[in-house]
């Protein structure tokens with residue numbers, strides 16, 4: 083095998099070029115032109131897709147495997163992102179050369195088919211949890227050594243939600259006016275879910291969580307404020323995981339990714355904090371089927387937790403944004419506006435703070451559009467057009483995001499002009 087591969091590489095080198103990529107470096111990003119096919123000579127590459135504002139890893143490609151093969155289908159843009167997990171050497175083909183080679187080399191053909199089948203399998207089975215790789219450039223989900231800057235970034239919003247103020251009971255836990263929401267998850271929500279056991283990173287208890295079968299989601303529309311709407315299902319009801327033992331509550335995306343010092347703080351302080359606010363016998367849980375009131379509480383619990391561990395400002399922005407959408411669904415307009423105003427404040431702090439440079443260009447683009455639309459919603463259309471225009475004119479902006487920004491920019495500018503004239 084090693085021999086046949088060596089001669090194959092020799093042959094390949096005639097039709098290809100080499101590229102070395104350092105660990106953590108991006109190979110291609112969303113919206114990049116899909117004009118190359120890659121064979122990994124040595125190394126490890128992660129393939130990521132964005133779903134519902136979150137990025138997840140759907141495949142890991144090793145030495146001797148191929149990726150980027152959609153270029154052979156003459157697809158225009160990349161709909162995924164490839165990132166080197168280790169120092170990697172790539173052999174790069176133009177699609178037409180690859181087609182020629184595949185005809186001459188049955189081995190390659192088999193490689194391609196295997197690689198494609200593997201990818202399809204991974205995409206259909208969202209249950210794969212790849213082991214964490216610490217050198218991953220996706221360090222934004224892992225929060226490394228940012229203690230001081232984190233504090234700076236959230237300082238501005240602190241006075242409003244000061245942890246040091248005496249807690250006066252449950253009324254401080256929810257936004258004032260938070261009501262009773264009797265809605266329960268629809269029966270066919272189960273089709274989109276499966277149960278999984280995970281170990282709580284705080285207290286090590288084995289807990290059951292519901293995970294979403296991403297392959298079954300059908301995106302209906304992406305609203306102007308970037309809210310994705312799915313057919314017959316709302317994944318946001320299942321985004322927050324709870325440990326019923328120690329009360330640890332966090333977004334699925336963060337659940338296994340907080341730092342040791344943060345986990346320690348949660349272990350020693352969080353349960354007490356919650357029981358001080360909600361009563362000594364308070365016990366968080368999800369029913370079967372899940373109740374909307376429990377979903378709301380889960381988001382509020384995680385907000386308390388993220389504030390306790392001084393999580394990055396955009397993470398708190400995300401939680402408030404989801405809350406504003408949930409309120410929107412039950413026509414609680416004022417609460418929705420209040421929650422989205424909090425999201426605006428957190429995203430603003432993040433965007434103009436020092437941590438903004440720690441996320442990928444693609445995520446940064448998306449967050450900027452989100453921030454602009456929140457400005458627009460809260461009657462600051464000029465701030466919105468400024469941000470959108472910057473994004474449209476920045477050569478680094480990804481093509482897909484440029485398009486989204488431009489559409490929204492034109493619409494808001496038109497409205498501003500109409501207002502001026504009328």
Ligand SMILES: [Zn+2]
Nearest residue numbers: 282285325328
């Ligand atoms: Zn726990």
